[in-house]
Amino acid sequence: MRRLLNTLYVTLPDVYLACDGENVLIKVNDEIKFRVPVHNLEGIVCFGFAGASPRLMHLCCERGVAISFLSQYGKFMGRITGNVSGNVLLRRTQYRWSDDEIVTTRLSRRFIAAKIMNSRAVLHRVLRDHTEVVDNEALERALQLLARMPAKLEMAHHGDSIRGIEGEAAHLYFSNFNQLVLNQKEAFRMLGRNRRPPTDRVNALLSFLYTLLTHEVVAALESVGLDPQVGFLHRDRPGRPSLALDVMEELRPHFVDRLAVTLINRNQITAKGFVVKENGAVIMDDDTRKEVLTAWQKRKQEEITHPYLEEKIPLGLVPYVQAMLLARHMRGDLEDYPPFFWK
Incomplete structure (x- = not known):
């Protein structure tokens, strides 16, 4: 049975997502506001226009953590995932x-x-x-x-x-x-x-x-x-x-x-x-x-x-x-x- 992990919801304005080793970082004006190990996540959902580093996107794709981008109104804009391993x-x-x-x-x-x-x-x-x-x-x-x-x-x-x-x-x-x-x-x-x-x-x-x-x-x-x-x-x-x-x-x-x-x-x-x-x-x-x-x-x-x-x-x-x-x-x-x- 799949273990119930957490989805990280990013709602702060002017946020940039980055990583440090196996940790996902939430930065505002280059200041780290939040840190979470990637293995604790099943997905990241960003509201607004948060940016994300290529290194973080690579880490999430490797670990099977999807990153979804939504507008401030909740409209779906796009999703980044790793390789599809379906049968x-x-x-x-x-x-x-x-x-x-x-x-x-x-x-x-x-x-x-x-x-x-x-x-x-x-x-x-x-x-x-x-x-x-x-x-x-x-x-x-x-x-x-x-x-x-x-x-x-x-x-x-x-x-x-x-x-x-x-x-x-x-x-x-x-x-x-x-x-x-x-x-x-x-x-x-x-x-x-x-x-x-x-x-x-x-x-x-x-x-x-x-x-x-x-x-x-x-x-x-x-x-x-x-x-x-x-x-x-x-x-x-x-x-x-x-x-x-x-x-x-x-x-x-x-x-x-x-x-x-x-x-x-x-x-x-x-x-x-x-x-x-x-x-x-x-x-x-x-x-x-x-x-x-x-x-x-x-x-x-x-x-x-x-x-x-x-x-x-x-x-x-x-x-x-x-x-x-x-x-x-x-x-x-x-x-x-x-x-x-x-x-």
């Missing part, structure tokens, strides 16, 4: 399967069925725990409709139908998302799911966290030898990690949505931590981003019992487990792919 036969199977409509339809059903049921579990939890302050009728209706959708998925015979059902489920889920917010309700009112750019605080928070999850899933897929770019539900597009987006679907509600709601309801983040730009885009300030990143790292350390393995593992290992299960299915070791269902 060529596994990747050939992946490419063949991506062109097979029967296979892509079957796997797409798995990803979206898990997403829908995990979304339903999030809504069911708030209804169970806070029945006195939520709209019981609206939530119960949403739960009933979501419960019927996996059966509709089994009747879908191509990707467009599955994407249509996923869109219907997402609209229903996010239409009730404001009920999950129990504190700071006016400041964190969601105006429907929107992005590129997000135009309210909840969407800004969700988009940022989804970006972090994307980084985790891409790394997980590469670690088992799969190509993150070639998916089944999300079709090929230059620069799009389609397979990572496929696997992310089942993880979004439990990994991201619950964390976002917790941060708001516990007042760990407030409206003051968000900035509205001239074009209407809403972004987090530096202090709020650090608070979210700290919570994300703590979230990854929480232990759960994996529903398929029936073993206790840190939540941060779930993307790696799902990537491993998908690879085992492609190699013929598993009859079908078991998606992640949160119980």
Whole structure:
């Protein structure tokens, strides 16, 4: 089992990444602000326009530590990795399967069925725990409709139908998302799911966290030898990690949505931590981003019992487990792919 290591998130402005022997250095104006052994890292994520020395990039590539560069808004700009050591036969199977409509339809059903049921579990939890302050009728209706959708998925015979059902489920889920917010309700009112750019605080928070999850899933897929770019539900597009987006679907509600709601309801983040730009885009300030990143790292350390393995593992290992299960299915070791269902 892969050891759960740390991701180093670099958010300070005017930062330069360097190395000293086997140590990664964070420098500001030639002054060392932080030092960490490279063997303690699984990845480095830089927000803004941090520079990095060629020597550091070489060290990270040798040690299998990916360096990702994101804009201050959380938009992915690029990624540096070492040699790909994936099994060529596994990747050939992946490419063949991506062109097979029967296979892509079957796997797409798995990803979206898990997403829908995990979304339903999030809504069911708030209804169970806070029945006195939520709209019981609206939530119960949403739960009933979501419960019927996996059966509709089994009747879908191509990707467009599955994407249509996923869109219907997402609209229903996010239409009730404001009920999950129990504190700071006016400041964190969601105006429907929107992005590129997000135009309210909840969407800004969700988009940022989804970006972090994307980084985790891409790394997980590469670690088992799969190509993150070639998916089944999300079709090929230059620069799009389609397979990572496929696997992310089942993880979004439990990994991201619950964390976002917790941060708001516990007042760990407030409206003051968000900035509205001239074009209407809403972004987090530096202090709020650090608070979210700290919570994300703590979230990854929480232990759960994996529903398929029936073993206790840190939540941060779930993307790696799902990537491993998908690879085992492609190699013929598993009859079908078991998606992640949160119980």
